[in-house]
Amino acid sequence: MLQESVELLVAAQPHGGATYVDATFGDGGHAHVILDRVRACRLVALDRDPQAVARASALSKEYAGRLVAIHANFADLATVLDGLGIELVAGVIFDLGLSSRQLSAWGRGFSFAVDQPLDMRFDPTRGPSAAELLATSSEEQIAAIIDRYGDERFARRIARRIVDRRRLAPLRSTADLVAAIRGAVVMPPHRRGRIHFATRTFMALRMAVNDEERSLELGLDAACRRTRPGGRVAAISFHSGEDRIVKREFRNWERDGRAAVLTKKAIQPSRGEVAANPRSRSGRLRAVTIKEG
Ligand SMILES: C[S@@+](CC[C@H](N)C(=O)[O-])C[C@H]1O[C@@H](n2cnc3c(N)ncnc32)[C@H](O)[C@@H]1O
Structure with a gap:
């Protein structure tokens, strides 16, 4: 979906120089393809993670003057563009x-595969970590997070276990959290081996710690307002809640005459892609063309 998403993004290139936004630089996969595909373009690359921004800054040397790396939440896209003196761009891509790299990096707390501090912030310089969130939220709040973002049927039992455990000692590590979840989740035999019992809770906490759905709503809104007519907005999501938001926002824009949806059905990864990268299996790509407003 990397190539496909970039093709959707750059299909309607304006004459002269175009500026695109990669709202989620990450490892630079999309950035490389965009910069190589549209030779004369400029790319503004954002990421909330300072380590990703450092990689983008290093890459900017390779693309002399064409790549600008900014440490920012894409929710603040409009402010970022104002700061750069850019009114409208040719397209914005979100790869949510x-x-x-973040999943496997020790110390970030995203994975339960190893014991590490329970952090989970995309931007470790800001806001409460997952450990702090679990220490300060009520049992009901924890259950609501796990239910809403994790769609976890044992959300209430997990929240109860977390609160019981924190009475004895704060949950500081991923192993502390896994131990709390272990006793609460009953995996029916047919689901065993398909998904680890901690997967849903970890994903839910990460989404809450980073306020991901709210950022997405704000980021999409800014992208719609700051993309020139004929330009494109594309989003790849890996979570059903996020895909619902993308689908809903794109439809709203179409209904209001601000955009035309290019993907009536979300584009899904090919079998080959899933075989090469099993994490891609839940990916959904959607895109719109912005209309004259
Ligand atoms: C799936 S990765 C992107 C991978 C990238 N497209 C590539 O090809 O290497 C998602 C990235 O988005 C960043 N991110 C998540 N939410 C963000 C937000 N609200 N604002 C900016 N960056 C965000 C994460 O830190 C992560 O680096």
Whole structure:
């Protein structure tokens, strides 16, 4: 979906120089393809993760003057563009969630595969970590997070276990959280081995810690307002809640005459892509063309 999403983004290139926004630089996969595909373009690359921004800054040397790396939440896209003196761009792409590098990096707290501090912030310089969130939220709040973002049927039992455990000692590590979840989740035999019992809770906490749905709503709104007529907005999501938001926003824009939806049905990864990268299996790509407003 990397190539496909970039093709959708750049299909309607304006004459002269175009500026695109990669709202989620990550490891730079999309950035490389966009910069190589549209030789004369400029790319503004954002990421909430300072480590990703450092990689983008290093890459900017390779693309002399064509890549601008900014440490920002894409929710603040309009402010970022104002700061750069850019009114309208030719397209914005969002590749949501977390990168494989973040998932496997020790110390970020995204994975339960190893014991590490329970952080989970995309931007470790800001806001409460997952450990702090679990220490300060009520049992009801924790259950609501796990239910809403994780769609976890054992959300209430997990929240109860977390609160019981934190009475004895704060949950500081991923192993502390896994231990709390272990006793609460009953995996029916047919689901065993398909998905780890901690997967849904970890994903839900990460989404809450980073306020991901709210950022997405704000980011999409800014992208719609700051993309020139004929330009494109594309989004790849890996979570059904996020895909619902993208689909809903794109439809609203179409209904209001602000955009035309290019993907009546979301584009899904090919079998080959899923075989090469199993994490891509839940990916959904949607795109719109912005209309004259
Ligand atoms: C799936 S990765 C992107 C991978 C990238 N497209 C590539 O090809 O390497 C998602 C990235 O988005 C960043 N991110 C998540 N939410 C963000 C937000 N609200 N604002 C800016 N960056 C965000 C994460 O830190 C992560 O680096």
